[in-house]
Amino acid sequence: MHIINPATEEIIATIQEDSMDSLAIKFTRLQHAASAWSAIPLQNRIDIIEKFVFLIKENSEELAAILTSEMGKPLQQSRNEINGAGAKASWLAQHATQYLTDEIMSLSDQLTEKIVYEPLGVICNISAWNYPYNVGVNIFVPALLAGNAVMYKPSEYASLTGLQIANYLIEAGVPEDVFQVAIGEGDVGKALLDLPFNGFYFTGSYQTGQKIYSHVATKMVPCVLELGGKDPVYVADDVVDVVAVAAGIADGAFYNNGQSCCSVERIYVQSAVYEEFVQAFVEEVNSWKVGLPTEDGVYISVLSRKAQLDVLTSQVEDAVAKGARVLVGGKRMEGKGNYFEPTVIVDVTNDMVLMREESFGPIIGIMRVEHDADAIRLMNDTNYGLTAGVYSVDQNRAEAILAKVDSGSGYWNCCDRVSAALPWSGRGHSGFGSTLSHVGLRVFTKPKAYHLRK
Ligand code: NAD
Numbered sequence: 001m002h003i004i005n006p007a008t009e010e011i012i013a014t015i016q017e018d019s020m021d022s023l024a025i026k027f028t029r030l031q032h033a034a035s036a037w038s039a040i041p042l043q044n045r046i047d048i049i050e051k052f053v054f055l056i057k058e059n060s061e062e063l064a065a066i067l068t069s070e071m072g073k074p075l076q077q078s079r080n081e082i083n084g085a086g087a088k089a090s091w092l093a094q095h096a097t098q099y100l101t102d103e104i105m106s107l108s109d110q111l112t113e114k115i116v117y118e119p120l121g122v123i124c125n126i127s128a129w130n131y132p133y134n135v136g137v138n139i140f141v142p143a144l145l146a147g148n149a150v151m152y153k154p155s156e157y158a159s160l161t162g163l164q165i166a167n168y169l170i171e172a173g174v175p176e177d178v179f180q181v182a183i184g185e186g187d188v189g190k191a192l193l194d195l196p197f198n199g200f201y202f203t204g205s206y207q208t209g210q211k212i213y214s215h216v217a218t219k220m221v222p223c224v225l226e227l228g229g230k231d232p233v234y235v236a237d238d239v240v241d242v243v244a245v246a247a248g249i250a251d252g253a254f255y256n257n258g259q260s261c262c263s264v265e266r267i268y269v270q271s272a273v274y275e276e277f278v279q280a281f282v283e284e285v286n287s288w289k290v291g292l293p294t295e296d297g298v299y300i301s302v303l304s305r306k307a308q309l310d311v312l313t314s315q316v317e318d319a320v321a322k323g324a325r326v327l328v329g330g331k332r333m334e335g336k337g338n339y340f341e342p343t344v345i346v347d348v349t350n351d352m353v354l355m356r357e358e359s360f361g362p363i364i365g366i367m368r369v370e371h372d373a374d375a376i377r378l379m380n381d382t383n384y385g386l387t388a389g390v391y392s393v394d395q396n397r398a399e400a401i402l403a404k405v406d407s408g409s410g411y412w413n414c415c416d417r418v419s420a421a422l423p424w425s426g427r428g429h430s431g432f433g434s435t436l437s438h439v440g441l442r443v444f445t446k447p448k449a450y451h452l453r454k
Contacts, residue, residue: 001184003160006072006302007293007337013070013160017184020191023151026180027195030122030149033177038119038147042100044173045145049093051172052141053086056133059168066160071129072302072338073256074293085133089141091420092441096145099438100445112452117445119147120222121198126189126212127162128203129155129304130259130360135203135226136165138424138435143201144174146444151197153182153189155204157304190215197221199444203261205358206384206429224433224443227426228358229386230265233415234375234401236392237272245391245413246280252389252416253364254285254342257303261430262387262409262416266355267366268375274368278327278346281366285328285342292337300362303338312340312361315354319365324348329363350381358384372397376404385427389415408434 003013018026037045056063064078073081099117106113125139132154140150154162166181182188186208193200193215199222202212209225216223233252239245253264269277293301303309309332316330329341340361348355348365355365369375379388389411390398402410408425411417418424423434434440 001156001159003070005069006304006306009336015159015163015183018182018188018191023182023188023191023195026151026182027122027197029177030151030180033175034119034122034147034149037144037149037175037178042096042145042147045147046093046096048169048173049089049141049145052169052174053089053093055168055172056082056165057086063161063164066164067132067158068293070160071132071157071304072293073259073304074298074301077256081131081133085131085137088134088418088420088436089137092137092141092145092436095438096142096441099441100146110454112450114450114452116448116450117146117442118448120444120446122149122151123199123201123444124151124153124192124195124197125201126153126192126204127155127158128261129157130256130261132158132161133165134418135261136162138226138440139201139203140165140169140179142435142441143444144169144179146441148198148444149178149180151180151182151192151195153184153192156185159183199223201435202226206431209431222433222443224435225426225431226261226424226433226435227386227429227431228360228384229261229263229426229430230356230358230382230384231262231387231389231407231415232266232268232379232382232405233264233389233391233411234369234372234379235267235269235273235277236372236375236390236394236397237270238393238397239273239391240393242273242276243280246277247284249389249391249415250281250284254288254300254362255416257300258362258364259304259360260416262418263360264364264389264415265359266379267364268369268378269366270375271368271370278344278366282327282344285344288342290333290339290342300342301339303340303361306338308361309338309340312343312359312363315352315357315359315363316343316345319345319348319352319354322349322352324352324354324365350378356382372401376401379405383429386430387411387415389413 329343
């Protein structure tokens with residue numbers, strides 16, 4: 001399999017894809033190693049994960065360069081991702097004892113009731129490329145902490161990073177047979193679904209998630225799907241610093257070239273502040289440096305997948321055909337590399353593809369609304385339900401709106417944000433099941449209830 005740099009279009013590596021036979025061998029190794037791994041004291045597994053965090057931080061320059069070379073995010077954003085993923089992994093390690101240790105629920109002279117968090121066994125993690133460290137650690141770190149063996153399939157657009165993750169986990173002390181990497185494209189992911197894993201954990205698109213869920217449903221093992229989004233924010237008329245709000249939301253929409261599951265993908269602005277907001281937003285977008293991901297100060301660089309250029313072009317064409325106006329950008333850039341101009345579109349409606357389908361690129365639609373009730377209706381007018389945000393000086397007003405929006409996360413005066421302490425979950429086409437927080441540690445276990453009568 002050729003690994004292609006999306007900025008230079010050069011082949012930077014050629015690696016061996018897995019076959020059905022090699023996957024079966026890796027699976028058997030995992031199966032044999034799983035029980036010994038779960039039998040070691042939890043504290044040892046915690047120490048190993050802490051060592052892994054230390055190692056990826058210590059080697060973050062090398063790892064950031066690899067990540068940028070294969071998926072094209074600006075180098076500083078690669079560094080940020082590695083640091084952020086390290087912090088999340090640390091949180092999970094530091095809370096593993098609290099949430100994975102046996103719990104005595106009631107104790108009397110006659111009867112003890114306790115919960116034991118048994119590992120599932122061997123789990124399969126099929127992963128995405130946009131934040132390979134961030135979305136990876138959400139799964140393999142708690143899975144390993146809980147005592148599972150892991151088959152990790154990085155995206156074909158982040159395979160070199162996947163192999164580096166394995167190197168550093170093993171250097172940190174994870175036995176090689178406890179963490180195996182499956183290399184390849186969608187067909188390799190599909191082949192994994194036929195192996196008898198004890199759980200399937202997927203991060204990727206709704207389209208693939210749907211296929212995976214229907215394929216594994218009959219196995220009767222846990223399946224968690226972290227899928228795409230069409231995340232809205234609403235700017236209410238009482239915001240004070242419109243320029244700062246616009247800059248914050250622009251970052252939420254365009255960071256990582258808009259290729260985040262929780263990128264802001266739709267903006268609704270109340271009439272009283274609409275003109276000022278749009279002007280400030282456009283100024284912010286025009287201030288960014290576009291260029292090679294390795295250049296200092298670049299904020300917008302290439303898309304990881306060439307095919308997405310056509311998706312964005314057709315979203316612009318559909319919006320313009322239905323009456324929208326392009327204020328900034330609007331087309332792919334000439335020359336080498338998967339560049340698309342940062343694009344701001346106004347006069348949009350919710351029947352435009354731009355406001356319905358995940359864009360996953362540097363493009364955003366901004367719409368004027370009159371009342372909170374309109375904003376709530378429009379925010380809910382989607383099949384997705386990952387995150388939603390409200391900007392307002394009034395916390396009560398914001399929370400009242402967020403309570404009526406069907407999404408896994410709600411943001412007040414912030415957006416495009418993930419916390420290790422809070423469950424990360426989608427609704428509808430954004431998936432189901434949670435990672436992170438205590439929920440995301442226990443999601444890799446089978447809680448067993450003991451009723452112990454003397
Ligand atoms: P994708 O669905 O194209 O691929 C994801 C993974 O699935 C890859 O490893 C791929 O090789 C594999 N795959 C493809 N076809 C398969 C099949 N038939 N069976 C099994 N595996 C298969 O998604 P992507 O382009 O890698 O990632 C982008 C998507 O992921 C976006 O929709 C984004 O919103 C979503 N995402 C969600 C979260 C979240 O936490 N909710 C986080 C990151 C990304």
